[in-house]
Amino acid sequence: MKNYPLAVQIWLIFASITMGVTLLLALLFPWALRGFFTKEVYSQIEASQEVFLAYATSAVDGWEDKGLLRRELERQNVRAVTHAIFRENGKVIGGKALPESFVNMVNKDIGEQLSDVRQYVRQVEDESIYYVIRREILAGKTVYLVSYVWDTYLNGLVSTLLWRLILIMGAVLLLSWLPCLWLARYLTRPLVEMEQRVKRIADRDWSEPFVLERADEIGRLAASIERMRERLVSQNEKQQSFLQQVSHELKTPVMVIRSYAQSILDGIFPKGDIPGSVRVIDDEAKRLEERIRGLLYITKLDFLEQQSHYQPFRLDELVEEVWDRLKWKRPDVDWSCSTEAVTLSGDPEQWKVVVENLLDNQMRYARGKITLVLEKQAGYAELRMGNDGPPIPETIKEQLFDRFSKGEKGEFGLGLAIVKRIVQLHQAQIQVESRAGEVAFVISVPVFEQ
Numbered sequence: 001m002k003n004y005p006l007a008v009q010i011w012l013i014f015a016s017i018t019m020g021v022t023l024l025l026a027l028l029f030p031w032a033l034r035g036f037f038t039k040e041v042y043s044q045i046e047a048s049q050e051v052f053l054a055y056a057t058s059a060v061d062g063w064e065d066k067g068l069l070r071r072e073l074e075r076q077n078v079r080a081v082t083h084a085i086f087r088e089n090g091k092v093i094g095g096k097a098l099p100e101s102f103v104n105m106v107n108k109d110i111g112e113q114l115s116d117v118r119q120y121v122r123q124v125e126d127e128s129i130y131y132v133i134r135r136e137i138l139a140g141k142t143v144y145l146v147s148y149v150w151d152t153y154l155n156g157l158v159s160t161l162l163w164r165l166i167l168i169m170g171a172v173l174l175l176s177w178l179p180c181l182w183l184a185r186y187l188t189r190p191l192v193e194m195e196q197r198v199k200r201i202a203d204r205d206w207s208e209p210f211v212l213e214r215a216d217e218i219g220r221l222a223a224s225i226e227r228m229r230e231r232l233v234s235q236n237e238k239q240q241s242f243l244q245q246v247s248h249e250l251k252t253p254v255m256v257i258r259s260y261a262q263s264i265l266d267g268i269f270p271k272g273d274i275p276g277s278v279r280v281i282d283d284e285a286k287r288l289e290e291r292i293r294g295l296l297y298i299t300k301l302d303f304l305e306q307q308s309h310y311q312p313f314r315l316d317e318l319v320e321e322v323w324d325r326l327k328w329k330r331p332d333v334d335w336s337c338s339t340e341a342v343t344l345s346g347d348p349e350q351w352k353v354v355v356e357n358l359l360d361n362q363m364r365y366a367r368g369k370i371t372l373v374l375e376k377q378a379g380y381a382e383l384r385m386g387n388d389g390p391p392i393p394e395t396i397k398e399q400l401f402d403r404f405s406k407g408e409k410g411e412f413g414l415g416l417a418i419v420k421r422i423v424q425l426h427q428a429q430i431q432v433e434s435r436a437g438e439v440a441f442v443i444s445v446p447v448f449e450q
Contacts, residue, residue, distance in 0.1 A: 310426075315343070315351065
């Protein structure tokens with residue numbers, strides 16, 4: 001059934017449920033009705049006995065008048081309940097002609113009955129008979145009023161109601177198919193619309209917003225598709241911008257390398273001699289290499305978002321190692337480092353890149369002082385790197401971590417973008433504090449709890 005359209009599947013499910021309920025009722029209904037009608041038959045028999053006794057004792061002048069009593073019995077034998085009077089000697093007064101086997105059964109039951117009223121069911125000539133024996137004392141004599149109903153009456157009631165139920169359920173089944181078909185189409189219409197929209201998105205046609213005014217699961221699915229569309233649009237715009245920025249950043253060093261190389265081939269030396277001109281080519285090649293390495297690394301980070309295998313490591317030891325390795329590059333400034341023991345769960349190599357890039361930024365802008373403080377707080381650690389350089393303008397501060405966004409002395413505009421990406425991969429946060437006398441980068445990262 002899974003190969004059929006969803007509307008057909010829903011319709012078939014509704015039709016199958018309705019038909020199954022009909023069949024189940026057809027099987028269980030006779031059993032349930034028989035028990036109910038059996039009680040009702042006994043109640044009807046006893047009620048009929050009460051009516052018969054009340055009317056017969058007032059209408060018949062004495063129970064010894066057998067002719068009047070027999071006529072009264074025949075008059076009261078209406079519908080399903082039939083009455084007969086049994087004397088203690090076994091003689092029967094009134095009633096329709098009874099099978100001899102049934103008369104013998106009743107006489108045996110009378111002889112064994114202790115209570116005044118008792119219900120019985122017996123099998124007579126392959127047919128069940130339901131009867132009630134009531135002991136009465138009339139005119140000083142004990143008589144037994146026997147009222148009975150044959151099984152054909154009970155079966156007729158059950159059969160009549162069962163067939164009416166089947167007819168009603170059949171009509172409901174037939175009449176419900178059209179509403180079920182409409183309901184199936186109503187439920188699947190937004191799904192078909194979403195299918196068409198997803199196909200358009202797959203074909204990169206995602207310019208038109210997708211809004212479905214529903215608050216149920218289908219509406220939430222449509223909202224998820226719209227969020228996906230918005231993210232794809234944003235990602236496409238970022239990708240186009242990224243490619244334009246990459247081409248712009250790589251164009252300048254390539255142009256310089258080619259122009260210098262062509263000049264040397266033509267016997268012209270822009271720097272006066274071969275070594276000076278080749279040194280420019282080498283410097284530009286190094287710059288180009290650094291940019292390509294940064295681009296590859298930030299692309300690698302996007303891939304590692306789904307492939308990360310973190311491990312515990314000591315952040316304080318990593319920071320101190322990078323600190324000792326880089327501080328010689330600016331021996332003219334005062335270096336201050338204070339760390340506490342901090343264990344993180346993450347990638348040590350990525351955090352080494354974070355510390356190196358931030359320290360490189362500090363060295364580029366510091367005038368006379370660089371500070372580094374690593375403190376452990378409740379559940380997280382705070383890494384703070386600052387310098388006494390000029391404050392960052394607000395216009396630059398807002399875009400400082402964007403790709404290819406460079407400050408006054410920036411080189412490629414990828415260092416801080418890489419830092420922010422690594423910090424995000426480790427569920428950490430980074431912010432910039434810029435005020436007179438200090439510019440600081442502050443990272444808050446969750447610590448490793450064993």
